[in-house]
Amino acid sequence: MPMRCSRLARMTARAALVALALVPPVVPAAAQEKPRPGGILTWFDYGDPGRLDVHAESPLVVQQATAGIYSGLLQYDPDDPSKIIGDLAEKWTASPDGKTYTIHLRKNVKCHDGQPFSSADVKASFDRLLNPEFKSPKCGAALKPMVASVEAVDPNTVEFKLKFAAAPFVPSVASAWCRVAAKHILAKYGDLNAAEAQVGTGPFKFKKYERGSVIEWEKNPSYFIPGLPYLDGVKQFILVGGPTQLAAAKASKVMLWDAWPPMRKTQADELGRARTDVDIYQAPINTVFFVYLNAKKPPFDNPDMRRAVNLVIDRQDLVAKALEGAGVPCAILDPKLVGDFALPLDEVNKAPGCRQPKDADVAEAKKLVEKHYPGGLDVEVAVRQVGNYVDRGQLVISQLRKIGIRGTMKTHESAAGYAAFGKGDFTIIASQDRAMDVNEPSGVFHIAYTTDSGSNYGQYSDPKVDELTEKALKETNRDKRKQAYWELQRYLLAKGDHASIAVGWVEGWFFKDKKLRNYKPGLTTYDNNTFMKVWIAP
């Protein structure tokens, strides 16, 4: 039986209202139409995933490439993305102290290779994700602070023991990154990187992966929900670069653009002139545009230098130009997405580095640089060659030049960039969007700000940030939790020397083909990418 999670559900529902308000209403007639089986949905990945291990990787393209292959224990309802429902879980219950969750699994579920699914697969997957030695930047990073252990009680029941009662537990398990892999596949391949290892219980089977070209799924005829999926398959073209993506959209080669990178206004206008058979809409995508500094290497191992960059980065200018105004500059949490957990924007926009005009901050930043590098300094500014990161990089380099930091741009192919950043092989990353796994205030802190964050590329560590994050995570009283997150945001803004610099929350334009039915955008860019209930009208 679907279960709503009280406070969180209210919060996410509010966020959903905001998000969905921006989306054109679904044509009422569509709801009354009878789903029509068949057809291939076409959309695209912004880059080549290279590796496919959904437990070990963090790029959206990895999640997109494998989304329909796996099931989770829980999921955001494809019919109402603000609601959490069971996926492999038939039902779940929490102990009165909120520290034990018992999850009852569906019976007679089969993996794509015909092997039966059981609680052993769940335990193997979550043991892997929670292994301290295993780097899991998404699901693992979110669950490790909360979960003490996972046990298979019987073949159809698993039990999660938490370290403390944690409000984000259920939404984190429902995250599209917490997928259940088959134990025998993990044993056979050791990881989930290979195309052959893509054996799950999801609505689609992995059919083909042509590097740099296309990823294809085909309908899983033995899917555990009878009658689903409606589609015969999904084809994801690997389209690198805005012009290629837009050209494919204009030529009707893709039916959906609801993933990162969003279109910019100029692109949406261009598409609108080329196609009348699509609904174009503006929406937030639960993603933060970060600038990262490497806190382990000179010059940014020096707090003064980090502070200088924090001061000089003109978030408003970057959002105005790079995002064509579609974004929320400076905010550590976006009030549009998490409501009053976010510090009021009036207060945020008075913080050093965020306040306008920038003159005083730039002057102070310049002094800090001159103190350590009287003649200025040369640095390499890295970006992955995806989205409009190169444009953003040029803007960041231009801003840094004002304080004597002379940047030279180094561009990386998408997967190579991730590998380099993960190893700390950079000085500055001028632009890296990080998407939230769940629409929950804790998400961003576990992604980019705490010592063990999955995307703490700068390897920055501040015990106070870790302490405040954990305090907020453990707090179950909503008002106190809100105050804890406000304290954390104020601390980060006031200290102003973090290696993860939030430029702003990204918004953008998207489209869907008018023939696509029952597609509801998720509250994060990762959710609702399985297309299990989507169908194509004639």
Add this chain to the structure above:
Amino acid sequence: MRERPPVRRASGAIGRLVRAQPLGAAGAVVVLVLILVALFAPRLAPHGPKETGFATYVAPSREFPMGTDQVGRDVLSRVIWGARLSLYVGLASVLFGITLGALWGVVTAYVGGAADTGSQRVVDCLMALPPIILALSLMAALGQSVNNVIVALVILLTPTAARTLRSVALGVVATPFIEAAEAAGASRTRVIARHLIPNCLASYIVLVTTNISYSIVVEASLSFIGAGAPADEPSWGGMLAQGIQALETAPWMVFFPGLAISLAVFGLNLLGDSIRDLTDPRLRGGLG
């Protein structure tokens, strides 16, 4: 009889050149303008080429004659600075590449034997690779920078120059004055330096002039596909690539760098053709 002043003699020669090679003269004017723009870019450009302080996608106007781009930079300033980058890449790669290839070709032509045969097989291997693919591979291996574009171009140009100059040098080697120099006891180095190289110079000059435009196009192509100069450098090819993203919104972002590439290549080709005509006795007309 009074001697004519040198200025009048020079202007007369230029006049005759213009009459004999009007297209070449037009090309020379374009190249001269290109060189002047490149040399005086800091004075001519109204703004810094990387200055992003303006509004984005401003259409050509009095303030911004070529408009602004997607991050708020003045396109005119970038086109002007782009001339400097293009000319630098073109000249440096051609001078190094063609000179290296020319020396290689001349020396192996004179030495002959196994050294010549072996070196020509190396040239065969290098010339068998499609130029853009080779340049792309080199850029991937070397990393993105303007100087690495030059290195890649040098590696592209050297075998072509070696093959061409070798064939010219083989003709010179067969002439009696080389035999006479050897009979007079001239060392190999002296024969190459004093007799062979000067007699191959005309072909070398033609190769240099015709390949500058080729280098500019290759640099622009590499930058266009994101494998040339770093993205923030004012490269005409890079500007084209960025302009493509807003072709309908801001066509000026593509038009002006495209025009600059076309004019530069057109001018250099016209000049190169004329120099070839002037230095080739079979094509030489009534000039002089």
